Amino acid sequence: MDGGTGWIGRADALARLGVKTQTLYAYVSRGRITARPDPADPRRSQYASSDIERLIRGETAPHVEKAAARGEAELLTSLGAEADGRPHYRGHDVVTLAETATLEQTARLLWGAEGLQPFAELRPRVDLFTAGTIRSRVFATLARRAGEAGPRAGDDPAAMVAEAAVALNEAVDAASGPGPRSHFHQRLARGWKMVERDAHLLRRALVLCADGRMSAAILATRTAASGGACMAGAALAGLTTLGTAELMRRTQAATAFVVAARRDPQTRLDDGASTDDPRGPSLLAALSLPADLEAVRRRVEDDSGRAADLPLALALTARALDLPREAAVDLVLIGRLTGLLGHALDQRRSGSPIRARVRYVGPRPGAN
Template identity: 55%
Template structure:
């Protein structure tokens, strides 16, 4: 088979698999099907024939006629895939839902603490009540070092989550998040988390609600490798901090984070020539921040955050010209990168905001797994070289 024949367009891929578009994008995001830009049209993607063949040979007919949203929740198992039940979040109907509530709506009205309580199913109690600063806070040269330092220390100190009651676990989750926020933002008076972060970054008080919106929108993303890593660790008996640390490490090395880093670089470059840089990158198929396989119809979080950000003309032009060049609306990644520039935060602060937000959701996954999750049954099957005769 020649190189061109090994890649096919979306329509043919959907026909061969017998699925809907959103399910195809979910397979791509989970690494089940490789995708690459179409050389003839960078706005479109091509999909690996070999990967599609492996999936079609293993798929059942259980999804026939099922709505795409339900397919994402009930996709038949394939080699290397373990299905894990979650009640934390899901993408459905083009919206991101946190325990059934629209994340975009929540970001407009709720604090980080409020959304944490929602994701942790702690709305009838307040696990943050009475928490204070830790005197020997974690140090580090930048926010990310302090974040991972504080979380790693708690992973070492805290006991196993196995067999513990839900109330004490939720208080522990709040304590972990509180300590991490203190480490990232630095010591100071007891404020809402977004106010602490704003104070640590020396923002005007009127701008700190934008930090809240960004963190809330980044808190979770439904099914992703970092959530799986967290849940597997929690099911194995790790502490809440240890399970969340496993997921956060996966997040830091994910394609999502890589796209965010690329979006940060794009904003810095395109700010000087928004139209020219955006057109060139789109033609090369390297324009970040305008495409995400989880959002075939556009990421609603990006426009929502940008609408509240009051960008200056040069930054607004980066979003506008990129949308014109790609034919797609900005994702949350681009919105985070633009917001960080608008607030004059450190260069990588957009990536730090993503990790801070995701920690909230990962603690929710750890709690959900320990309190209500079913055992995760998975095993490794050795396929390496056979032992040689002695």
């Protein structure tokens, strides 16, 4: 039995497969069974029970071997998944969660720290970054945290969660500016000089943005964490590649579209910002759009035959609240930072292997 963890020891693996130790090792080396160090004893290994069951059923999982040959990576995560077309965080429906959860509660869920209160005693930093865009301030804050912590600041579970909480707390302060210790969404609302009654829209948006499908940002974060980077350093590695992630790219496109479409009704969104993802309708359901923005939404939905997706919903929300031009992108940045810190924690705890094969295709050595 794997005790619900998805991992079993060598003896159990050999018993299930009915093979010798050498064969088990061969399966691992060929990428057909994923192995990791045993958290209780790094000298021993554990094996993914799902891979073993697949082999028992006679499935060879050729996609794993082909992915390795292409230089792609296969990752194991316990954070986010989709079921029946709906996103989930650790088994919790995201849309339902966003109805009431704060970003702090979502962080504890994604970080596997629901029994902890890592944000309770945190205080503002005196030497806060206040110049530049929100993006540049958040990046500078994480870089400083990484420089202060150094590599492999510790593997104690509670200490790593505390480290992640400090990084997120300082990043939100960098985005919102100094002020009273309130919830993250309230601090952002204060920084944007929003009407207090509308702050719940930021809360909902941040929760909806916290995690998503596999992306280069997640791979970068987990690779850095696997290599020993601290929480802030691993998350920074992910944020620097976040611009290539679908959610960020489409949010940038949707922001530009909404601005243009308010001026010219003939403007059309070429990026297909409509989908069956329920996160967009969830955010817009909590907001009463002014007539011109409602018309923009309807045009997109009529053109596509689907409800507005999350990027368009974020762009419409930012404009309806009269937030800065890049506010929708900044919400993705802060929300996704929470999830990336979760991936860094998950990677350090699980030791999930990140395998990629590199083949040299340059000039023959010694030819020049």
